[in-house]
Amino acid sequence: MRNLIASFLIAAVTFPILRAAEPSRTLPLMVIETENHQTIVSKDNYIRATYYIDPCGVEGVQAIGTVDSPLPMQIKGRGNFTWTFNKKPYRIKLDKKAALLGMNGSKHFALLAHADDNRAFMRNLTGFEVSRMAAMPWTPADQPCEVILNGDYIGLYFLTETIRFDKNRINLANPDDAVDDWLMLNPDKTADQYPFTADDYTGAWLVEFDNTDDANQIKVATRQVADAQIRVTYKTPEDYVTDEHRRWLAGEIDAIDALIYADDNADGAWFERIDLTDAAKFFVVNQIMNNYECYSGSCYLYKDKGDAAKWHFGPVWDFGSSFQPTRDVTKWIWDSQYIQHWIRNMWNCQAFLDEVKRIFVEMDNEGFDRLFNYQNDYAQRIAEAARHDAERWQADGYGNADMQTPLAEVQEQLRNAIDSFGYKLGVEGYEEPKPVINCPIYLRGSDIGGWAALDEYKFYKVADDIYDLKVANLSGLFKIADSTWNLVDYGGTEGEQITMNVAYPLVERGANMSLACGSAANVTVRFDVANTKVTVFDEAGAELLLVGNGECEYYNLQGIKVAHPRRGEVYIVKTPNKVYKTIYR
Numbered sequence: 001m002r003n004l005i006a007s008f009l010i011a012a013v014t015f016p017i018l019r020a021a022e023p024s025r026t027l028p029l030m031v032i033e034t035e036n037h038q039t040i041v042s043k044d045n046y047i048r049a050t051y052y053i054d055p056c057g058v059e060g061v062q063a064i065g066t067v068d069s070p071l072p073m074q075i076k077g078r079g080n081f082t083w084t085f086n087k088k089p090y091r092i093k094l095d096k097k098a099a100l101l102g103m104n105g106s107k108h109f110a111l112l113a114h115a116d117d118n119r120a121f122m123r124n125l126t127g128f129e130v131s132r133m134a135a136m137p138w139t140p141a142d143q144p145c146e147v148i149l150n151g152d153y154i155g156l157y158f159l160t161e162t163i164r165f166d167k168n169r170i171n172l173a174n175p176d177d178a179v180d181d182w183l184m185l186n187p188d189k190t191a192d193q194y195p196f197t198a199d200d201y202t203g204a205w206l207v208e209f210d211n212t213d214d215a216n217q218i219k220v221a222t223r224q225v226a227d228a229q230i231r232v233t234y235k236t237p238e239d240y241v242t243d244e245h246r247r248w249l250a251g252e253i254d255a256i257d258a259l260i261y262a263d264d265n266a267d268g269a270w271f272e273r274i275d276l277t278d279a280a281k282f283f284v285v286n287q288i289m290n291n292y293e294c295y296s297g298s299c300y301l302y303k304d305k306g307d308a309a310k311w312h313f314g315p316v317w318d319f320g321s322s323f324q325p326t327r328d329v330t331k332w333i334w335d336s337q338y339i340q341h342w343i344r345n346m347w348n349c350q351a352f353l354d355e356v357k358r359i360f361v362e363m364d365n366e367g368f369d370r371l372f373n374y375q376n377d378y379a380q381r382i383a384e385a386a387r388h389d390a391e392r393w394q395a396d397g398y399g400n401a402d403m404q405t406p407l408a409e410v411q412e413q414l415r416n417a418i419d420s421f422g423y424k425l426g427v428e429g430y431e432e433p434k435p436v437i438n439c440p441i442y443l444r445g446s447d448i449g450g451w452a453a454l455d456e457y458k459f460y461k462v463a464d465d466i467y468d469l470k471v472a473n474l475s476g477l478f479k480i481a482d483s484t485w486n487l488v489d490y491g492g493t494e495g496e497q498i499t500m501n502v503a504y505p506l507v508e509r510g511a512n513m514s515l516a517c518g519s520a521a522n523v524t525v526r527f528d529v530a531n532t533k534v535t536v537f538d539e540a541g542a543e544l545l546l547v548g549n550g551e552c553e554y555y556n557l558q559g560i561k562v563a564h565p566r567r568g569e570v571y572i573v574k575t576p577n578k579v580y581k582t583i584y585r
Contacts, residue, residue, distance in 0.1 A: 003331065003502050007270065011564040015288075017095070021153055021388065021391045021392035022055075022153050022388065023055040023146045023148065023153055023385075023388060024146065024208050024385045024387070024388040025057075025146075025386055026056070026058075026384040027056065027058060027144050027145050027146050027156070027300045027381075027385045028053055028054065028056055028061045028101055028143075028145045028146070029053070029054040029056050029145065029146050029147075029148065029150045030051060030052075030053050030145050030146070030147050030148070030157070030159070031051065031052055031053075031054070031067070031070070031147075032049055032050070032051045032073070032075065032092075032148070032149050032150070033050050033051075033070070033149075033150055033151075034047055034048070034049040034075065034149075034150060035047060035048040035049060037150045037151075038400065039046040040076060040077055040088070041066055041077070042076055042077060043076060043077040043078055043079070043118070044076070045076060046075060046093060047074065047075060047076065048072070048074060049072075049073050049074060049564055050065075050070035050071060050073065050074045051064075051065060051066060051070055051071055051073050051092075051094075051178075052065030052066055052067060052069075052070045052071065053065065053101070059522065060102055061101055061102060062099075062102075064098055064100065071095065071096070071098070072094075072095040073092055073094045073095060074092065074093045075090050075091070075092050075093075076090065076091055077089070077090060077091070077093040078090060078110060081116075081320075082112075082113065082115065082116065082320075083458050085113065085115040085116065085396070085398070086115075086393070086396050086398075087113045087154065087155060087393055087396065087398050088113060088115075089110065089111060089112050090110070090111040091108075091109075091110050091111075092108075092109050092110070092111060092135070092523070093107050093108055094106075094107040094108075094109075095107070100143075100159055100339075101143035101145060101159055102143065103141045103143060103159075103161060104141070104161070105218070106161065106168065106169075108161075108162045108164060108166075109159055109161060109162060110159075110160045110161075110162050111147060111157045111158070111159055111160075112124065112142070112157065112158045112159075112160050113155075113157055114158060115393070115396075115398045115399075116320065116398075117358065117400075118398075118399070118400060119323045119325075119400075119409070119410050120379055120386075120400050120403045120406040120407040120410060121156070121158075121288075121382065121386065121400060121405045122140065122323060122375055122379075122406070122410045123319040123320060123323055123406065124158065124160075124256075124318070124319050124320075125142060125158070125374075125375075125378055126283035126289065126319070126322070126323075126371065126374070126375060126414070127285065127289045127291065127316055127319035127322060128140060128141075128142060128316065129279075129370075129371055129374045130285045130288050130371060131285045131291060131314075131315070131316045133366065133370060133371065134281045134284050134363060134364055135281065135360060136278070136281050136282070136285065136314050136315060136316065137170075137278065137283050137312070137314065137315075138169055138170060138171075138314070138315050139315060139316060140160050140161040140162070140163065140169075140315060140316075140317070141160070141161045142158045142159065142160040143158070143159050143160075144157070144158055144159075144381065144382045144385065145157055145158075145159050146157060146379075146385055146388070146389075153388075154392065155382055155388070155389035155392045155393060155398075155399070156207060156382060156385045156386055156388070156389035156399075163205065163206070163235070163300060163315055163520060164206070164235075164236065164250070165206060165236055166464030168407075169315075169349075170206065170302055170315070171328035172204040172206075172304055173204060173305075174204075174236055174237070175200065175203070175204055175236070175240070175305075176236070176237045176238060176239045176240055179191055179194050179239070179240040180239075182194055186424060191239075191240050192563065194240065196242065196244065196245075199305065199306065199307075200305070201244055201245050201248035201249075202248065202303075202305055202306055202307055202309070203303050203304055203305040203306065203309060204235075204237065204302070204303065204304050204305050205249065205301075205302060205303050206235040206236040206238065206300065206301075206302045207232050207233060207234050207235060207249070207300070207301055207302070208232070208233045208297075208298065208300050208301075209230060209231065209291070209295065209296060209297065209299035209300075209301070209341055210231040210232070210233040210297055210298075211231065211296050211297030211338070212231070212297070213231065214231070214233040214415040216233055216234050216235075217231055217232060217233045217234070217243070218232050218234070218246050218249055218250045218253075219231055219232070220232060220250050220253045220254050220257065221254070222257050222261075222339075222341060222496050222515075223257055223261035224259065224261060224339065224340055224341065224342070224344075224345070225364050228339055228496060230257070230341050231523045232249065232250075232253055232254060232352060234249065235300075241328065241511045242540070252273075252331075255273070256270055256273045256274065256311070256342075257342070259272075260342050260345050260346060261345055264408060265270065267349065268349050268351050268352075270346070270349075270503055271351070272310075273310060273311060274311045274312075274313070275310045275311065275312045275313070276351065276352065276355055277355060277359075277396060278312040278313050278314055279312075279313045279346065279352065280352060280356045280359055281313075281314070281334065281359055282308075282313035282316070283313075283343060283346075283347075283352075283356055283363065284356055284359050284360055284363070284421075285316055286316070286333055287332070287333050287417070287421055288414075288417055288418060288421060288495060289294060289319050289322040289323075289417070290321075290323070290327060290329040290331070290333060290413070291319050291321050291322045291333060291416045292320055292321055292327065292331075292333045292334075292335070292336035292338065292340075293318075293320070293321040293336065293338050294318075294321075294333060294340070295333075295334070295338075295340035295341045295343045296338040296339055296340055296341060297318070297338075298317045298318035299313075299341070300313075300314060300315055300316075300317060301313055301314075302314075305527065307523060313445040318326065321331055323409075323410045323413050323414075325409065325438050325439075326438050326439035326482070327413075327438075327487060328438075328486050328487065328488075329413050329414075329416050329417040329420065330416060330417070330420035330433055332347075332424075334347075334484075335508075337486045343581040345493050345567070348557055353425075354436075356425065357425045357426070357427065360421065360422065360425055360427060361427055363425060364422065368418055369531045372411055372414070374412065375407065375410070375414075376407075379407050382403075383403050384400065386400045386401070386403055387401055387403075405454040416433050418471065419431070419433045420432075420433045437487075437488060437495060437529055439482045439483075439488065440453075440458055440459075440482065440483065441458070441459045441467065441480060441481065441482055441488050441527070442454065442457050442458050442459065442470055442479075442480070442481060442482070442483065443457045443471065443478055443479075443480060443525055444457070444478065444479055445476050445477050445479065445480050445512075446477045446478070446512075447475045447476030447477075447478075448476070448477040448478060453481070453482070453483040457469060459480075459525075459527055464530075465528065465530040466526065466527070466528055466529070467526070467529065468523045468524055468525070468527075469524070469527075470522075470523075470524050470525075471522075471523050471524075471525060472519050472521065472522060473519060473521050473522075474512065474515060474519060474521075474522070474523050474525070475515070475519030475520075475535065476519075477512035477513065477514050477520065478512065478513055478514070479491045479510075479513060480506070480534065483561050486562055489508065489509045490506040490507065490508060490509075490510065490527075490534075491506065491507055491509065491510030491511045491512055492504065492505075492506065492507060492510050492512075492513040493505075493507055493510060493511060494510075494511040495511075497513075497514050497515060497516040498513055498514070498515050498516060498518075498522060498534070498536055499516050500515070500517060500523075500536055500537070500538055501535065501536070501537055501538065502535065503528070503531075503533045503534070503535045504533060504534050504535065504536075505532065505533055505535055506532045506533060508532075511548070512536075515536065520536065520538055521538075522538065523536050523537060524537045525537075552573050552574060552575040553573070553574045554571040554572070554573060554574075555571060555572040555573075555574065556571060556572070
């Protein structure tokens with residue numbers, strides 16, 4: 001394919017033996033002390049603290065405060081799943097704005113731990129760069145640093161701009177500020193007496209499609225799936241939200257849901273309420289990242305005040321589901337175990353598809369080598385700190401002591417995701433990539449352990465994209481799947497049965513399969529991943545040989561000569577010395 005970098009070489013790094021868990025001092029060092037060395041246990045309530053930043057000689061980073069003169073701040077926990085790790089993420093609020101690590105001045109930042117990112121810490125930082133490449137209106141900046149909290153080195157962190165209304169972030173006015181200003185001018189009044197108008201309820205809004213319950217949340221039934229709801233957490237406004245605000249927001253989300261599911265083609269009426277270009281950019285970013293959780297949680301939308309103001313998808317935030325080793329990145333992101341709100345039906349709209357393709361082509365013209373260069377540079381930048389971080393958290397199994405191996409794997413996944421997306425969009429120069437399966441796969445069925453994933457029914461790779469399994473007796477209903485049914489799940493076409501020794505096309509998440517003959521003993525089940533076909537061979541059937549072009553003739557099973565055999569099909573092969581059945585390879 002064109003415009004992909006010719007070489008993705010990762011610089012070799014020497015791995016020294018670490019003496020103890022201590023800062024590498026190859027990155028800026030942020031030192032935080034809470035008041036009375038309190039432990040941070042709450043995600044809701046800030047506690048007082050001080051901080052200072054030592055640049056540790058990193059070019060372009062200014063010292064802020066000193067060990068003798070630290071600056072005041074507040075700190076609390078953050079996150080949902082990530083808060084359950086011993087290496088915890090935090091939200092910080094400075095008493096005075098500061099341009100930390102060269103980012104725009106603000107009081108509000110997050111210290112992201114990425115304890116669960118064993119993919120060379122590449123998930124969020126790559127997603128943010130893809131967002132910048134797609135020209136999303138605003139993407140959070142992030143900078144790596146090491147952190148000492150109350151005298152304890154807690155490893156490598158990523159200081160990140162939080163999503164909020166701000167002239168340097170989402171450039172909209174916070175409605176809470178208007179109420180605060182009014183209360184200052186009317187000290188004898190309370191917030192309950194603020195004179196909200198009908199227009200005030202329309203925004204500005206910053207909301208999140210959430211996958212956890214939250215106090216500041218409404219739930220709206222969606223037409224996508226029976227009995228499903230969209231959890232909508234409102235981030236802004238936050239302090240002064242009335243029942244009328246919540247009613248307006250619920251009605252707005254319901255109205256958009258109705259437009260998107262008005263028919264199977266999503267004819268575009270939702271453009272009246274959602275900005276088409278930002279929606280397309282958001283999808284492009286998440287499809288390239290194969291972020292198959294993105295429309296169910298950490299999915300942000302915002303709008304300005306006024307009935308005519310449209311909703312905008314973004315900014316991007318959480319890419320924790322990206323680059324999973326067992327995920328087939330050639331899949332659409334909505335093909336996941338999560339209820340991905342709206343996107344599948346949005347994709348049915350031709351105008352949305354056209355805009356997605358236009359944005360992808362613009363990125364392709366720039367060259368996706370930008371992403372790989374960014375990853376390589378970032379990996380080199382944090383490599384030493386990553387090893388110290390892994391030493392600090394080795395008892396918990398967190399971190400990336402080896403950066404090279406996961407980085408190489410991530411870059412292969414990223415290339416495959418880009419190739420697949422370009423091919424699906426019909427962009428010139430892209431070819432259909434091979435499906436990628438990086439997890440154990442099993443034959444599972446009613447007569448095979450009651451549908452359990454058993455080691456004795458695990459397929460074994462015998463060639464590129466070819467997996468075999470010998471079965472003493474095959475009967476009943478069965479499918480090909482991974483151990484969870486989430487990553488690999490292949491069945492057949494409803495009402496059809498498999499004929500022995502004939503390649504049968506598989507359907508992703510298809511119907512249960514069975515043999516036309518009912519049962520068979522001593523068979524070999526062959527799973528052809530590239531062609532998504534299964535063949536059940538008995539001892540009298542085709543020889544299980546893999547052949548390429550050679551001095552031989554090919555005939556189909558009806559005896560008709562085939563000039564151009566197709567990969568994965570069963571043929572009768574005639575050679576100068578032998579005639580036999582085989583799968584063409």
